[in-house]
Amino acid sequence: MTVRLYPFQLVEPETLAAALDAVAGRDGDARLVAGGTALVPMIRLGLVKPDRLISLHRLPELAAIRRDGGILELGAMARLADIHTAPLVREGWPLLAEAARRVATPAIRVSGTIGGNLCYAEAASDPGPALLCLEAEVRIARSVGGRTVPATDFFRGFYETALQPGEIVTAIRVPATPGGARSGYVKFTSRSAEDRPLVGVAALVVPDSSGRWLDARIGLGGVAPTPIRARRAEATLRGESPTDAALRATAEAAAREAEPLSDLMGSADYRREMIRVWVRRLLTMLRDGTRSS
Amino acid sequence: MKLELTLNGHPCTADVPAHWTVLDLLRDGLHLMGTKYGCGEGVCGTCTVLADGRPMRACLVLAAHVRGRALTTIEGLERNGRLDPLQTAFAERGAAQCGFCTPGMLLAAKALLGENPTPTADAVREALAGNLCRCTGYTKIVEAVLAAASGRR
Numbered sequence: 001m002t003v004r005l006y007p008f009q010l011v012e013p014e015t016l017a018a019a020l021d022a023v024a025g026r027d028g029d030a031r032l033v034a035g036g037t038a039l040v041p042m043i044r045l046g047l048v049k050p051d052r053l054i055s056l057h058r059l060p061e062l063a064a065i066r067r068d069g070g071i072l073e074l075g076a077m078a079r080l081a082d083i084h085t086a087p088l089v090r091e092g093w094p095l096l097a098e099a100a101r102r103v104a105t106p107a108i109r110v111s112g113t114i115g116g117n118l119c120y121a122e123a124a125s126d127p128g129p130a131l132l133c134l135e136a137e138v139r140i141a142r143s144v145g146g147r148t149v150p151a152t153d154f155f156r157g158f159y160e161t162a163l164q165p166g167e168i169v170t171a172i173r174v175p176a177t178p179g180g181a182r183s184g185y186v187k188f189t190s191r192s193a194e195d196r197p198l199v200g201v202a203a204l205v206v207p208d209s210s211g212r213w214l215d216a217r218i219g220l221g222g223v224a225p226t227p228i229r230a231r232r233a234e235a236t237l238r239g240e241s242p243t244d245a246a247l248r249a250t251a252e253a254a255a256r257e258a259e260p261l262s263d264l265m266g267s268a269d270y271r272r273e274m275i276r277v278w279v280r281r282l283l284t285m286l287r288d289g290t291r292s293s
Numbered sequence: 294m295k296l297e298l299t300l301n302g303h304p305c306t307a308d309v310p311a312h313w314t315v316l317d318l319l320r321d322g323l324h325l326m327g328t329k330y331g332c333g334e335g336v337c338g339t340c341t342v343l344a345d346g347r348p349m350r351a352c353l354v355l356a357a358h359v360r361g362r363a364l365t366t367i368e369g370l371e372r373n374g375r376l377d378p379l380q381t382a383f384a385e386r387g388a389a390q391c392g393f394c395t396p397g398m399l400l401a402a403k404a405l406l407g408e409n410p411t412p413t414a415d416a417v418r419e420a421l422a423g424n425l426c427r428c429t430g431y432t433k434i435v436e437a438v439l440a441a442a443s444g445r446r
């Protein structure tokens with residue numbers, strides 16, 4: 001049986017200033033909507049009952065994917081499908097392209113936006129761990145001035161971000177991928193391939209000519225209240241040779257520093273075990289060149 | 294809320310409540326019942342339609358967000374009384390049983406062939422990953438899409 005959405009008013013501002021005015025209004029419960037792939041099911045399930053939705057779809061400038069010097073700037077309304085197919089992203093930021101391509105299914109990626117993905121603050125985000133590895137920043141507009149927040153600080157808790165009332169995420173800025181880097185994203189799902197990850201692992205390593213890893217970054221999704229960087233695990237590798245034993249120790253460190261929950265997809269213990277497996281597997285593939293992007 | 298859009302190649306106007314989705318617009322506003330309501334959460338894929346040639350979950354997208362865009366529903370897949378080659382291939386290869394997932398399958402496949410006219414079997418499976426069939430399984434569906442792509446009958 002068709003379940004209709006709980007009724008709301010829809011505001012469709014045509015300028016960012018008008019959108020900021022609309023979110024500044026404190027009457028009732030207003031929500032911003034981008035693609036709607038997360039918010040619409042939440043409304044249908046009755047998890048939220050906003051009386052006003054403020055749509056950003058009439059702000060095409062927020063959908064741009066462009067280069068600003070060495071930095072990739074993704075408008076908050078850039079669609080996940082456009083991010084993973086854009087030659088600019090595929091060539092310069094392959095880790096992000098790969099993670100965006102793993103979000104759900106083709107139709108969801110055509111509607112879903114990068115800004116919406118981050119603002120939903122799903123712990124099992126696919127782009128989240130990749131953006132943490134790439135040390136991305138989130139641009140936030142408000143009626144007076146604006147601010148930039150590192151992605152690591154943007155994720156605050158379970159479905160919670162640093163976004164304050166009256167603010168709108170306008171862009172994600174991603175610094176250049178380090179020269180010579182190898183990177184990849186793998187996800188393990190316990191139900192179906194297109195599901196959100198039980199464990200998602202993004203990694204970026206920079207080998208030197210002797211095979212030591214000058215830099216190693218590991219992002220994890222689905223294993224803590226927010227996407228996280230596994231910094232203690234990374235520290236075990238930096239400047240080291242990635243031997244099989246070293247990678248096993250790194251994977252063990254990552255499993256220890258995660259704070260997984262148990263839910264319908266899998267228990268906390270199972271998630272820790274899958275971190276061990278998938279961190280080791282991805283790092284081994286990056287070392288051996290059997291997968292790199 | 295007034296909307297103007299292109300529906301199956303023809304200009305279309307509608308006046309629907311602001312909280313309606315594209316699926317509400319199609320089924321209840323325009324009485325096109327070919328697009329099905331399945332899960333309402335974007336998981337099952339049976340409400341898939343095309344917007345400017347790309348796949349869209351009609352149950353997830355607000356009707357306001359397709360203003361000015363070109364929608365294709367299952368009713369618009371046949372042209373001048375001739376079935377789309379995908380429809381013919383599905384029929385001839387038994388790629389439908391109860392039929393509830395079929396409109397979404399056909400439109401997801403149509404979007405794929407628009408983007409990649411000669412897909413591999415893996416590419417077909419990936420394109421249809423968000424479309425669930427609970428009757429036949431997927432073998433004949435994948436075969437039908439490949440057959441339509443290659444012009445085989």
